[in-house]
Amino acid sequence: MNKQVEKIQISGIRRFAEKVKKVEGAISLTIGQPDFPVPKHISEAMINAINTNKTVYTSNAGVDELREEICRYLKNFDIDYDKDEICITVGGSEGLYSVLFAIMNQGDKILLPGPAYPAYENISIMIKGDIITYPLKDDFSLDIDAIRNKLETENIKVLMLSFPSNPTGAILSKEERDSLIELIKEKDIIVVTDEMYSAIIFDEYYSVAQDKEIKDKVIYVSGFSKIFSMTGLRIGYVACPEKYMKEIMKVHQYGVSCAPSIAQYGVLEGLQKSLDDVEEMRKTFERRKDYCMSRLKALNLEVAEPKGAFYIFPSIKKFNMSSEEFCEKLLNEGKLACVPGTAFGELGEGYMRISYCYSDEILKEAFDRLENFLKTKFKCC
Numbered sequence: 391m392n393k394q395v396e397k398i399q400i401s402g403i404r405r406f407a408e409k410v411k412k413v414e415g416a417i418s419l420t421i422g423q424p425d426f427p428v429p430k431h432i433s434e435a436m437i438n439a440i441n442t443n444k445t446v447y448t449s450n451a452g453v454d455e456l457r458e459e460i461c462r463y464l465k466n467f468d469i470d471y472d473k474d475e476i477c478i479t480v481g482g483s484e485g486l487y488s489v490l491f492a493i494m495n496q497g498d499k500i501l502l503p504g505p506a507y508p509a510y511e512n513i514s515i516m517i518k519g520d521i522i523t524y525p526l527k528d529d530f531s532l533d534i535d536a537i538r539n540k541l542e543t544e545n546i547k548v549l550m551l552s553f554p555s556n557p558t559g560a561i562l563s564k565e566e567r568d569s570l571i572e573l574i575k576e577k578d579i580i581v582v583t584d585e586m587y588s589a590i591i592f593d594e595y596y597s598v599a600q601d602k603e604i605k606d607k608v609i610y611v612s613g614f615s616k617i618f619s620m621t622g623l624r625i626g627y628v629a630c631p632e633k634y635m636k637e638i639m640k641v642h643q644y645g646v647s648c649a650p651s652i653a654q655y656g657v658l659e660g661l662q663k664s665l666d667d668v669e670e671m672r673k674t675f676e677r678r679k680d681y682c683m684s685r686l687k688a689l690n691l692e693v694a695e696p697k698g699a700f701y702i703f704p705s706i707k708k709f710n711m712s713s714e715e716f717c718e719k720l721l722n723e724g725k726l727a728c729v730p731g732t733a734f735g736e737l738g739e740g741y742m743r744i745s746y747c748y749s750d751e752i753l754k755e756a757f758d759r760l761e762n763f764l765k766t767k768f769k770c771c
């Protein structure tokens with residue numbers, strides 16, 4: 391077996407989701423899969439793509455019209471790329487994998503946020519990168535000094551950014567973005583910014599990808615799994631200058647050839663006609679976020695208010711057990727599944743991730759169960 395692959399494990403999010411199936415009557419707030427159907431224009435475009443035999447390989451980089459449409463879409467966020475700087479990938483996952491595989495050599499240092507989406511760490515291990523983690527502030531906002539310190543004391547090649555964040559829901563403020571841009575200008579690094587949830591945001595959007603001066607240092611990864619509620623259809627994309635793209639394309643080509651043709655045509659139509667549906671979903675997530683906040687606060691749990699995505703990451707430190715143990719007990723005794731914070735790295739210890747892409751009824755029942763569990767087990771709240 392490959393020694394590097396042996397070192398990693400299947401994602402803790404998935405492992406916990408599997409455990410739920412074995413606990414009768416349990417409900418799950420574990421998965422990051424929006425509970426909406428895929429927008430109508432997208433499903434119709436996919437049916438049409440099948441009926442018109444658009445079922446063959448597309449070019450490796452993806453359907454031209456879709457790459458052009460993505461450039462137009464990104465301009466709404468003040469992000470500027472040309473069609474040739476876009477590669478359509480098999481979800482954001484393949485985008486991340488192809489990017490990191492293409493730019494890193496064995497022993498290259500990558501600076502990752504902690505806690506963070508587990509793929510960054512695990513892909514880095516598979517490709518023998520050397521992982522350094524930067525801590526976040528207590529409210530999970532960016533600690534620029536901590537990043538500066540790591541960049542100045544370690545020989546970092548790649549800085550990973552992830553906003554809105556899975557698992558914390560944190561986003562980048564204007565001040566943080568501007569300080570980051572200054573830092574990136576000073577340092578000889580490549581920045582990979584994973585913006586899978588960029589359309590699900592409850593405040594102003596800011597990204598380092600908006601700055602033209604540092605464009606040659608930035609690789610932007612995003613996708614449509616979350617914003618179009620189409621996680622199973624597997625369309626993501628990478629946007630970056632040609633010097634990176636020509637290497638990323640080789641990994642992408644030999645790994646997957648191209649993203650699924652039918653789903654590419656669906657996304658094309660979605661970008662042209664379904665952005666209103668995205669706005670409706672965003673509003674629903676914001677309302678649910680407010681509900682989760684009010685229930686968690688009523689339980690006296692410490693929690694930073696998310697500003698994007700559809701996750702909330704309350705502290706469970708006061709219960710004096712590991713997050714894995716707490717979530718196991720909550721599942722077995724409280725019949726509610728949430729993901730232990732350590733599924734997002736060591737710095738996730740003391741937290742649990744709640745996904746609120748579930749219906750109002752399920753959320754209400756889930757928080758009632760959490761309340762009952764805390765009252766019976768810890769006589770608190």
Ligand SMILES: Cc1ncc(COP(=O)(O)O)c(C=O)c1O
Pocket residue numbers: 422480481482483484507552555556584586613614615616621624625626
């Ligand atoms: C931050 C982040 N990046 C990337 C991905 C991967 O997305 P996809 O399902 O499109 O592969 C996810 C999925 O949960 C995510 O949360």
